[in-house]
Amino acid sequence: xxxxxxxLRPFDAPAARTVVRRTTDLxxxxxxIRLFHxxxxxxxxxxxxxxxxxxxxxxxGTYTHTYEELEFGARVAWRNSNRCIGRLYWRSLKVRDRRQxxxxxxxxxxxxxxxxxxxxxxxxxxxxxxLPPDTPALPAFRIVNDQLIRYAGxxxxxxxxxxxxxxxxxxxxxxxxxxxxxxxxxxxxLVIRPPAGEPLLCNLPGDAVLEVPLTHPDYPWFEELxxxxxxxxxxxxxxxxxxxxxxxxxxxxGWYMGTEIGARxxxxxxxxxxLGVVAERLGLDTSSERTLxxxxxxxxxxxxxxxxxxxxxxxxxxxxxxxxxxxxxLSREEQAGRVCxxxxxxxxxxxxxxxxxxxxRYYDTRVLTPAFVHHR
Numbered sequence: 453x454x455x456x457x458x459x460l461r462p463f464d465a466p467a468a469r470t471v472v473r474r475t476t477d478l479x480x481x482x483x484x485i486r487l488f489h490x491x492x493x494x495x496x497x498x499x500x501x502x503x504x505x506x507x508x509x510x511x512x513g514t515y516t517h518t519y520e521e522l523e524f525g526a527r528v529a530w531r532n533s534n535r536c537i538g539r540l541y542w543r544s545l546k547v548r549d550r551r552q553x554x555x556x557x558x559x560x561x562x563x564x565x566x567x568x569x570x571x572x573x574x575x576x577x578x579x580x581x582x583l584p585p586d587t588p589a590l591p592a593f594r595i596v597n598d599q600l601i602r603y604a605g606x607x608x609x610x611x612x613x614x615x616x617x618x619x620x621x622x623x624x625x626x627x628x629x630x631x632x633x634x635x636x637x638x639x640x641x642l643v644i645r646p647p648a649g650e651p652l653l654c655n656l657p658g659d660a661v662l663e664v665p666l667t668h669p670d671y672p673w674f675e676e677l678x679x680x681x682x683x684x685x686x687x688x689x690x691x692x693x694x695x696x697x698x699x700x701x702x703x704x705x706g707w708y709m710g711t712e713i714g715a716r717x718x719x720x721x722x723x724x725x726x727l728g729v730v731a732e733r734l735g736l737d738t739s740s741e742r743t744l745x746x747x748x749x750x751x752x753x754x755x756x757x758x759x760x761x762x763x764x765x766x767x768x769x770x771x772x773x774x775x776x777x778x779x780x781x782l783s784r785e786e787q788a789g790r791v792c793x794x795x796x797x798x799x800x801x802x803x804x805x806x807x808x809x810x811x812x813r814y815y816d817t818r819v820l821t822p823a824f825v826h827h828r
Contacts, residue, residue, distance in 0.1 A: 484695030525694030714754035
C-alpha cells in the first residue's frame with residue numbers, strides 16, 4: 453500500500469450503514485436504453501437490449517451497463533447539468549470505467565490516477581472516473597470530500613485560517629488521524645467511506661495536485677499575498693445516475709472558469725475574503741460603498757487569476773468567452789431537437805453578469821436524466 457494511504461484504526465470507524473434494498477426502476481432503465489439507441493443508431497436493436505435488461509433486473513434486482521452505455525450516459529449527464537456553463541464540449545468527456553474496483557484502497561488509487569490523468573501537465577482534460585454502483589444488496593463506496601482537492605480550514609482564536617468552507621471536513625479528517633500544518637492552503641486528504649467497516653484516509657501525493665501561485669501583471673506586490681489555487685476542480689460527492697442505476701462514487705472535472713476562483717473562492721466573505729486586503733494594497737478609498745472599491749478589487753483579483761493560470765500554462769477560461777460558448781452549445785442542442793436545461797442563477801457569471809450574453813434571456817429549467825445529482 454502506498455505510504456500516502458492510511459487505514460484508520462477500528463475504533464475510528466463509523467457504524468456500518470443500513471443497507472437500502474432498492475430494485476432498479478425498469479421504467480428509468482427503458483427510457484435510458486431507448487435514448488441511447490436513438491442517439492446511437494448503430495448500436496443495434498433496442499428491443500433485444502430491453503429484453504436482456506428486464507431479465508437481468510428480474511434476476512438480480514439491477515442490471516449492468518455496457519461500456520458504450522456508460523460512456524454515453526456519463527456524457528449526457530454532463531450535457532444535462534443545468535448549473536454548468538461549460539457544456540459545449542460534452543462529447544469530449546473522457547470516461548474511465550473502474551467499476552471493477554472492490555476495495556477502499558483501490559478507490560483511493562483511482563482518485564489519484566484520475567487527478568494525474570485529468571491534469572495533463574496543465575492541459576486539463578474533462579474526465580469522469582466511474583466506480584462501482586449501488587446495488588440492491590449493498591450500497592457502494594462514497595467519497596466524503598465534495599471535491600478531490602480541497603484546502604483545510606482551521607479554527608483559531610483570531611478566526612478561521614484557510615478555507616472556512618472546509619471546516620467540517622478538516623475536523624473530520626483530524627478526528628480520523630490527519631495532522632495538518634495549519635497553513636492557508638493545506639491540501640486535505642481524501643476520506644473514503646466503504647459500505648461497512650473502517651474508513652480510509654488518503655493523503656494526495658504532491659505530483660497529483662497541480663497548484664498555481666497567483667501574481668498580477670501590473671502589481672508586483674500581489675505575489676506577497678501568498679495566494680494560490682489548484683488546477684483541477686474535480687467534484688466527488690455527486691451521484692451519477694444513468695437509467696435507474698446510481699454510481700455514488702464518480703468524481704468528474706472540467707477546467708476552471710476564472711470567476712470561480714477570483715470572484716467566489718478567494719473573494720466571498722465566507723471563504724478567503726480577500727477583497728479588503730487587495731483594496732488596501734491598491735490604495736482604494738474603502739470609507740464608503742459608493743466608491744465601488746469592492747468592484748475595483750474584484751476585477752484586479754480576477755485579472756490576477758487569469759494571468760497566473762495563463763503564465764503557468766494551465767487551462768482556464770474567462771466568463772465572457774465561456775458565455776459565448778454556452779450560447780453556441782444551446783444553439784446546437786436546439787438544432788438537434790433537444791432541450792438544454794439551465795439554471796439562470798448559476799449560468800450567469802458572478803462578475804459583470806449583465807455584460808455577458810447569457811444574462812439577457814430565459815432558460816428551460818426542467819431536470820433531465822442521466823444526471824449528476826446530490827442524494828447522499
